[in-house]
Amino acid sequence: MVEPVFDLVYIWAGIIAFGVIMYVLMDGFDLGLGVLFPFAPNEEARDLMMNSIAPVWDGNETWLVLGGAGLLAAFPLVYAVFLPALYIGVFLLVAGLIFRGVAFEFRFKAKTSRYLWNWSFTIGSTVAAFAQGVVVGAYIEGFETHNMQYVGGAMDWLTPFTVLTGVGIVIGYALLGATWLILKSEGYIQDWAYKIAPWLLLGVLGVFAAISVWTPMIDPFVADRWFGGVSLIWLMPVLAMLCAYRIFSSIRQRRNGTPFVATMGMFVFTYLGLLASKFPYVVPPNYTLWDASSAHESQLFLLIGLLFVIPFVLGYTAFTYWVFRGKLKAGEGYH
Numbered sequence: 012m013v014e015p016v017f018d019l020v021y022i023w024a025g026i027i028a029f030g031v032i033m034y035v036l037m038d039g040f041d042l043g044l045g046v047l048f049p050f051a052p053n054e055e056a057r058d059l060m061m062n063s064i065a066p067v068w069d070g071n072e073t074w075l076v077l078g079g080a081g082l083l084a085a086f087p088l089v090y091a092v093f094l095p096a097l098y099i100g101v102f103l104l105v106a107g108l109i110f111r112g113v114a115f116e117f118r119f120k121a122k123t124s125r126y127l128w129n130w131s132f133t134i135g136s137t138v139a140a141f142a143q144g145v146v147v148g149a150y151i152e153g154f155e156t157h158n159m160q161y162v163g164g165a166m167d168w169l170t171p172f173t174v175l176t177g178v179g180i181v182i183g184y185a186l187l188g189a190t191w192l193i194l195k196s197e198g199y200i201q202d203w204a205y206k207i208a209p210w211l212l213l214g215v216l217g218v219f220a221a222i223s224v225w226t227p228m229i230d231p232f233v234a235d236r237w238f239g240g241v242s243l244i245w246l247m248p249v250l251a252m253l254c255a256y257r258i259f260s261s262i263r264q265r266r267n268g269t270p271f272v273a274t275m276g277m278f279v280f281t282y283l284g285l286l287a288s289k290f291p292y293v294v295p296p297n298y299t300l301w302d303a304s305s306a307h308e309s310q311l312f313l314l315i316g317l318l319f320v321i322p323f324v325l326g327y328t329a330f331t332y333w334v335f336r337g338k339l340k341a342g343e344g345y346h
Contacts, residue, residue: 019310023085030078037071043188045136056200063195066335084313088303092294095161104142111135144180148173153295179218186211190271233288247284
């Protein structure tokens, strides 16, 4: 048997990691607007919030499809363990996204029932965001496996720790939504976004601190990775905190785009810190990327296709955001 000339596992791990963070950043702010929906100043503000994401919200979810399909193809063991372990959580995630999508379209056409679709949009967005946070928390805690099969219970994913991570993602997405609104709005709507963003950031930092203290207690591997010696991994939380400071300072200075960019930076560095904490385990605490990977030939065949797909997705995403750039005024929008 001829050994592969190069290891595709690293490439595929990078592709999946890239797809996940792109989904978090792209879809996070429109889920965040849904979380903030009931607290908006009035119906005009809610119209503007929805119009600000109308051209891009469905395209943002392309990254979820790309990451999920790539994960199934390149690391099938992840699916074999994650789906039985997180079936209810993943169902809630998908149901929330579907519910939100239906509410998004029907709200603009409804008259007397608009308030129902407002709540549908909020509930769908919040449930989807919370479910994503729960999945992250379950990944941090690890899975009970035997012979590469999940042997835990159907509700093992629901613990105090995963509830905390779920709440953290909801608040984090709300912060992304608020800073997106700062970027896209003006007048009293932008003033409202400026007002709530610092409080949301404090909530995110509080949850971040709690998770940072709690995680080493439930995973000795993470504790050793962080405290076993001098490590560059500490750069990740330092850079995340610098981004948090930049969010505060740019809001004080009433910058338009900087709060949103800095919030994305905080998400990116937190995400990189999580990946560095767990590497190389993709199904913790037992299975590494190499244990979970598919055959080299399968990964190579699929990689050739992705070499065309990813640039295309990046291209039309960039083009869409460029076309719909700039401020959105009340009473005007995509719909």
